Amino acid sequence: MTRAAEVTEAAADLIVVECAEHDNIEIDAALWLSGDHHLVLNPEIDGRDILRANFRRGVLRLQATSYVGVIPLNDRVIVRVKPRVPIANLTRMVIETGHDVLALSAFREYSSRGSADDWAMDVYADALLDYLDELLDAGMMRSYERRDDEGCFPHGRIDFTRTMQRFAARGVPNKATYSWFERTIDIPANRCIKSAMQAVHAHLSKSKAKPRKGDRAKITRLAGQLLAFEEVEEDTSYQFLDDSLVLGLTPLPEARAYYRSALDLSIVILRGVGIALELGGTDVRLSSLLIDTNKLFENFVRVSLSKSAARQGWPMEVLDGNSEGRVDLYDVPDPLPSPLGKPINALASLDPGKAQPDVVLRGLDGSFRLIAEVKNTVHGKNARFDDVLPERDEVEQAVTYALRYGLDFTVLIHPWFKGTKGLVYVGRVRSVDVYDYRLDLSTEDRTDAALADMAATMAGLAGLAIGQPPTSA
Known part of the structure; x- marks a missing residue:
């Protein structure tokens, strides 16, 4: 049996299971449990919170988490986890936030769309470097x-x-x-790949506000690969894009089939086309990209508010409470409390802990105007009523942070999936009012309006008067 036949037969035996993020996955346990009841998982996902095993109604099941994409569970099962938001919105969220993705060694095909941005070029750079290693090991086409x-x-x-x-x-x-x-080796196929290498080199070498970790190592690796292409002429007019073999209209020699992925990727890079994250497509073959929608939703909300603040000239900053917007959680009073007759030393004198809301709005005078916790949870999905209370632990965290920041209200931000959209008043916990904002990202055409409404609501809660003129601060 040939290698191609073996791969085809193996692919035919694979089971593909589809589900939505956070859903339970119906897979026969015999396909992911060994005889001694150990999980049989792809080493790349083992130990990561990508899939969870749990009991539901006495049956051991797998559950998807916040990671979406194509997940090779093991050599017998592939799980395709779809996001709750439209794919176009997911792609937009990743691009606007520059969100990192988890690349697995398993490959899948993607569609190309729009213009290539820094995020897409970073993904392309990683993939091209790997393809070039394979190509140079197997030998250049002549x-x-x-x-x-x-x-x-x-x-x-x-x-x-x-x-x-x-x-x-x-x-x-x-x-x-x-x-x-x-x-x-000075042939159209190699000229095409060399031009793509030079485009990637230019991308990695350009100055960035936040350089990606490891870019210098990638540049060094790419420079070494370019040495193998020294005898290939530069074609700045890209005449090789008219070559039928480069375009895939003429099949490659069977012994050089490994060139196809590198050529398809090179064409996408040179045409400056972006990447769409649909579960399907035939334009380019890349590592399977997994996206953590929990972190993505948090980043997208914060980035969207920052853009609105800059565009409208809010007299306040939008900060990430996980970094520059955080404060100490505990104070150490002076004098120390003496409930038993003598002062008790505070643990907080050694470690004050951190209060770090996902979003912090801080006025230009340094006062805190609003804090928000962004949660990509699906509580109440199966509830009888459309509107249900937020999760208890989310409220407790948000109220604690509000007290620490000296605010009499706090905000939770969730993705909307049913019930009331926009701002909902939950109730009061002693002196702190709790609000829940449900952001509707369910349709592509209403996303801009939903983001604008969220920004206006947050500004209003933070004390910015409606229609207040922009500041130059």
Whole structure:
């Protein structure tokens, strides 16, 4: 059996299971449990919170988490986890936030769409480097090109007609016109790949506000790979994009089939086309990209509010409470409390802990105007009523942070999936009012309006008067 037949037969035996994020997955336990009841998982996902095993109604099941994409569970099962939001919105969220993705060694095909941004180029760079390693290990493709010359020491094939015309007819007996075929790597396919390598090198070398970790190592690796293409001419006019073999209209030699993925990716890079995250497509083959929608939703909300603040000139900053917007959770009072007659030392004097809301709005005077916890949870999905209370632990965390920041209200931000959209008043916990904002990302065409409404609501809660003129601060 040939290698291609083995791969085809193996693919035919794979079971593909589809589900939505956070859903239970109906897979026979025999496909992911060993005889001694150990999980049989792809090592790349083992130990990560990508899939969870749990009991539901006495049955051991797998459950998807916040990771969406194509997940090779093991060599027998592939799980395709779909996001709750439309794919176009997911792609937009990833692009606008520059959100990191988890790339697995398993490959899948993607569609290309729109313009390539920094995020797409970073993904392309990683993939091209890997393809080039494979290509150089297997060997570069060559072709035979005809060379013509004339002289006293012919080799190859003598062109008798031209020799008679140019030399014999003029009485020159010791010269001949001849031709030969020479193997060369300077062919359209290699010119295409070299141009893509140069485009990726330019992308990695350009100055960025937040350079990606490891770019310098990638540049060094790419420079080494470019040495193998020294004899390939640069074609700045991209005439190779008219070549039928480069475009896939003519099949590659079977022994050089590994060129196809590198060529398809090179074409996408050179045309400046972005990547769509649909579960399907045939434009380019890349590592399976998994996206943690929990972190993505949090980043997208914060980035969207930051853009609105900058565009409308809010007199306040939008901060990430996980970094620059955080404060100490505990104070150490002076004097220390003495409930048993003598002062008790505070653990907080050694470690004050951190209060770190996902979103912090801080005025230009340094006062805190609003804190929000962003939660990509699906509580109440199966409840009888459309509107249910937020999760208890989410409220407790948000109320604690509000007290620490000296605010009499707190905000939770969730993705909407049913019930009331926009701002909902939950109730009061002693002195702290709790609000829940449900952001509707369920349709692509209403996303801009939903983000604008969220920004206006947060600004209003933070004390920014409706219609307040922008500031230049």
